[in-house]
Amino acid sequence: MNELSMVYGMGLAALLFLLGFIGVVIRRNTLFVLMCLEIMINAAGLAFIVAGARWSSPDGNTMFILIIAVAAAEAAIGLGLLLQLQKRFRTIDIDAASEMHG
Amino acid sequence: MEFTFFAAGIVALATTARVITCANPVHALLYLITSMLALAIDFYALGAAFAAVLEVVVYAGAIMVLFVFVVMMLNLNNETVAREKSWLRPQLWAGPAAAAGLLLLALLWALIFGGIEYGGITGEELAAREVGMNLFGPYVLVVELAAFLLLAALVVAAHIGRDDTDQVSDAAARGERVTTNVRESR
Numbered sequence: 500m501n502e503l504s505m506v507y508g509m510g511l512a513a514l515l516f517l518l519g520f521i522g523v524v525i526r527r528n529t530l531f532v533l534m535c536l537e538i539m540i541n542a543a544g545l546a547f548i549v550a551g552a553r554w555s556s557p558d559g560n561t562m563f564i565l566i567i568a569v570a571a572a573e574a575a576i577g578l579g580l581l582l583q584l585q586k587r588f589r590t591i592d593i594d595a596a597s598e599m600h601g
Numbered sequence: 602m603e604f605t606f607f608a609a610g611i612v613a614l615a616t617t618a619r620v621i622t623c624a625n626p627v628h629a630l631l632y633l634i635t636s637m638l639a640l641a642i643d644f645y646a647l648g649a650a651f652a653a654v655l656e657v658v659v660y661a662g663a664i665m666v667l668f669v670f671v672v673m674m675l676n677l678n679n680e681t682v683a684r685e686k687s688w689l690r691p692q693l694w695a696g697p698a699a700a701a702g703l704l705l706l707a708l709l710w711a712l713i714f715g716g717i718e719y720g721g722i723t724g725e726e727l728a729a730r731e732v733g734m735n736l737f738g739p740y741v742l743v744v745e746l747a748a749f750l751l752l753a754a755l756v757v758a759a760h761i762g763r764d765d766t767d768q769v770s771d772a773a774a775r776g777e778r779v780t781t782n783v784r785e786s787r
Contacts, residue, residue: 504603508647511610515617515640522621530626530672534633537664538617544652545640552647557731561740563652564732567659568747572754574664578671579761585675 508549515542529584529591533577540570606646608707612700613639619696626672630665631697637661639704646711651729 519542522535544566551559581591588595616636623629637660644653736744 504606507606507610508643511613511643514614518614518617518621526621528626530668530675531621531629534629534668535621537633537660538620538636541637541640541660544656545643548644548647548649548652552649557735560649560652560732561735561743563649564655564736565743565747567655568751570660571664572750574667575754575758576761578667579758581671582674583761591675 505549505553508552509546512542512546512549515539515545527592527594529577529581529593532593533574533581536573536577537570540566540573603646605707605711606643608710609639609642609646609704612636612703612707613643616697616700625693627669628693630668630672631694632700633668634661634665635697635700635704637665638701642704642708645708651732 516539519535519538522538523532526532526535544563547559547562547566549559551557551562584593584596585591613636616632616639619632620629620636623632637656641653641656641661644650644656
């Protein structure tokens with residue numbers, strides 16, 4: 500694992516995070532917003548794995564396991580909110596819940 | 602350079618770009634699962650085999666199944682059968698299948714010709730043993746915090762996902778947003 504491939508790995512993680520962020524911004528379907536959040540969490544995990552491989556340390560894998568726990572919690576709560584949104588507003592458009600008009 | 606890493610990385614970027622531009626939720630989910638398989642091969646190429654297995658088993662296996670459940674729960678009307686038939690058309694899964702085939706080729710290339718110059722597995726391999734010793738050695742407090750987080754997520758999901766159709770019908774009676782199809786209480 501040399502420094503060049505660390506640059507490529509971090510670049511891949513940054514591009515994936517950017518794609519997920521673009522998806523969060525441009526999609527209004529709540530299911531797609533949640534999927535793009537998963538993409539962003541995944542990209543953060545890739546960054547930890549790349550850094551762990553660069554310094555040959557198990558810390559990267561350790562943080563990846565904790566990131567998986569965070570992603571599982573986020574998916575469970577987000578999908579529960581999605582089901583409530585569908586039940587109350589009969590749509591999964593995320594703008595339907597914009598009652599604060601922020 | 603590492604052929605496997607770059608092939609899987611390009612597949613991951615392409616499938617992720619398809620996820621955010623796709624209109625059909627099931628189609629996007631297929632692409633998202635393929636993107637996670639590509640990331641797992643990237644982890645494998647970086648030497649993190651344990652993280653690669655976790656990515657496939659927990660992420661693509663468990664969390665994505667949760668998404669599939671929700672997609673199926675949202676479509677409980679009469680058009681479901683027609684939509685199911687339209688989802689089984691070959692052009693729907695041809696793209697993710699082609700991407701997954703590319704990943705298989707990259708993995709086979711790494712396993713068969715896996716020298717350093719053609720780039721199989723270049724990173725130093727980290728086994729589950731070191732990760733486990735790390736988790737329950739210096740990181741044990743973080744493991745406890747993750748347990749708190751999962752417990753809190755369980756409570757929140759049970760609270761949010763509760764079935765309070767009577768309250769929703771009350772809201773409908775007060776003339777709020779909920780208008781149609783609210784089931785009467787239980």
